[in-house]
Amino acid sequence: MERHFDKSLDHLNRKIIEMGTVAETMIGRAVQALAERCMDMTDEVFALENRINHMQIELDEEALRLLATQQPVAADLRFLVAAMKINGELERIGDQAVNVCESTRILLQQPPLKPLVILPMMTETAQKMVRESLNAFVTRDTALAKTVIGEDDRVDNFKDQIFRELLTYMMSEPSTIPRAMSLVLISRNLERIGDQATNIAEEVIYMVEGKDVRHPDKTES
Amino acid sequence: MERHFDKSLDHLNRKIIEMGTVAETMIGRAVQALAERCMDMTDEVFALENRINHMQIELDEEALRLLATQQPVAADLRFLVAAMKINGELERIGDQAVNVCESTRILLQQPPLKPLVILPMMTETAQKMVRESLNAFVTRDTALAKTVIGEDDRVDNFKDQIFRELLTYMMSEPSTIPRAMSLVLISRNLERIGDQATNIAEEVIYMVEGKDVRHPDKTES
Numbered sequence: 001m002e003r004h005f006d007k008s009l010d011h012l013n014r015k016i017i018e019m020g021t022v023a024e025t026m027i028g029r030a031v032q033a034l035a036e037r038c039m040d041m042t043d044e045v046f047a048l049e050n051r052i053n054h055m056q057i058e059l060d061e062e063a064l065r066l067l068a069t070q071q072p073v074a075a076d077l078r079f080l081v082a083a084m085k086i087n088g089e090l091e092r093i094g095d096q097a098v099n100v101c102e103s104t105r106i107l108l109q110q111p112p113l114k115p116l117v118i119l120p121m122m123t124e125t126a127q128k129m130v131r132e133s134l135n136a137f138v139t140r141d142t143a144l145a146k147t148v149i150g151e152d153d154r155v156d157n158f159k160d161q162i163f164r165e166l167l168t169y170m171m172s173e174p175s176t177i178p179r180a181m182s183l184v185l186i187s188r189n190l191e192r193i194g195d196q197a198t199n200i201a202e203e204v205i206y207m208v209e210g211k212d213v214r215h216p217d218k219t220e221s
Numbered sequence: 222m223e224r225h226f227d228k229s230l231d232h233l234n235r236k237i238i239e240m241g242t243v244a245e246t247m248i249g250r251a252v253q254a255l256a257e258r259c260m261d262m263t264d265e266v267f268a269l270e271n272r273i274n275h276m277q278i279e280l281d282e283e284a285l286r287l288l289a290t291q292q293p294v295a296a297d298l299r300f301l302v303a304a305m306k307i308n309g310e311l312e313r314i315g316d317q318a319v320n321v322c323e324s325t326r327i328l329l330q331q332p333p334l335k336p337l338v339i340l341p342m343m344t345e346t347a348q349k350m351v352r353e354s355l356n357a358f359v360t361r362d363t364a365l366a367k368t369v370i371g372e373d374d375r376v377d378n379f380k381d382q383i384f385r386e387l388l389t390y391m392m393s394e395p396s397t398i399p400r401a402m403s404l405v406l407i408s409r410n411l412e413r414i415g416d417q418a419t420n421i422a423e424e425v426i427y428m429v430e431g432k433d434v435r436h437p438d439k440t441e442s
Contacts, residue, residue, distance in 0.1 A: 053436040056435070056436075057433050057435070057436070060433075064298070064299070064302060067288070067298055067302070068294045068295070068298050071292040073289045074289070077285070077288055078285070081285060081288070081305065084302065084305075085306075085309065088309075167399065167402070170391065170398050171398055172395075174391065174393075174395055177388065177391050177392055177398070178388065181388070181402075181405070184402070185409070188406070212278050212281075214274070214277070214278070215271075215275075215277075215278070
C-alpha cells in the first residue's frame, strides 16, 4: 500500500513538471509570435491552453482521490495540498500567455511600433522563474525556491522600464498610443507570471519547512 | 466527534464570510479613495491587507489541521479543499485592491482627469460578485454561483468602455496619458476581481455537483 502511494505521488510530480513545460512553452510562443509577427504561432498557444486546462482537471481529480483514499498526514498531506495549489497557478500562467496572444493578435494588424528589446528578456526571466519554481517543488529545494522569489524584483524592474519607454513614445506621438497600450498590458501579463512563479516558490517553502513565507513583513506586526 | 467536526466546518464558513467582508471593504475603500480624492482612505486599505493576510494563514492552517486530524471524505473533503482555494482567491482580491490604491496614490498627486462614472459601477458589480460567490459557497447554492459567472460579462464590458473612453482622452491630449494609463490599470485590477469571484463560483459548483465547470468549452473537444 505504502509503495503504491509513493508511485502515485511520483506520478503527480511528473504531471506537474509536464504541465510546467506546457506553461513555459505557451509563454515563449506567445512572445515569439509577437517578436516574429507570426499569427499562426498564437493558434499554437490557444491549442496548448486546451491541453493545460485538461491537465489541471486531471491533476486536481488525482490529488483529490489520493486525499480521500490514502488519508495522508504530515509531509504527504502538505505535498498533495501544495500540488493542488501549484496546479492552479500553472493553469493561470497559461491564461496569462493567452492574454498575451490576444494583445498580440491586435498588434499584428498594425506595423511594429519598435524592435522588442526588454520584453524578450522579461519573458526569459519569467520562464526561468516558472521552471525553477517547479524544480524546487520536485526536489524540495527551498534554497532554489528562495532564488526564484528574489528574481521577481528583476521582472518588476523590466516592467517599470517598459512602462517608462512606452510612455515616451505615447507622449511624443499620439498615433502610437493603441500599440503602446497593448505592449504595456503584455508586460503586465508577464509581471503576473513572475508573481505566480513566486507563489509556487512560496508554496514549496511552506511545504518543506512548514513555515509560511507568504506575508513576511506583515505577519510579525 | 462528528458534531465537533461540524462545528469546525461552521467556524471555517464564518471565517470565509468574514474574510469576504474584508475583501469587499478593501475594494470599496480603494475606489472611494480615488473618487473622493482621500489619501487617508488608502492607508485603511493597506491596514486591511495586513488583516486579510493573517486571516489567510489562519484559515489555511485550520483547513490543513482538519484534513490531517479528521480525514474527511466525499462532501466534507471537497468542502475543505474548496475552502482552501477560495481562501487563496480572497487574499488575491485583497492584493488587487492594494494595486488599485497604489495607482490611486499616484493619481491623487495630480488634478482629476475626469469625473468617474463607469469605474464606480464596475466596482459595485465586482463587489457584488464577490459577496454573492461567498453566499453561494456557504449556502451551497449553485444557481447563485451561476448568476455570478454570468455577471463577469458585465465587468468585461465596463472594462472595454473605460478603455475606449480613456483612449480618446489620450489621443486628443497627450498630457492626460499618465493619468489615463493609471485609470486603465485600475480597471484591469477590477476586471481581475471579477475573474476571481468567477473562480470562487466555479469552485462552489464543483464542490456541490462534483462537476468541473472551469473550462466549459474546452473539455468537450
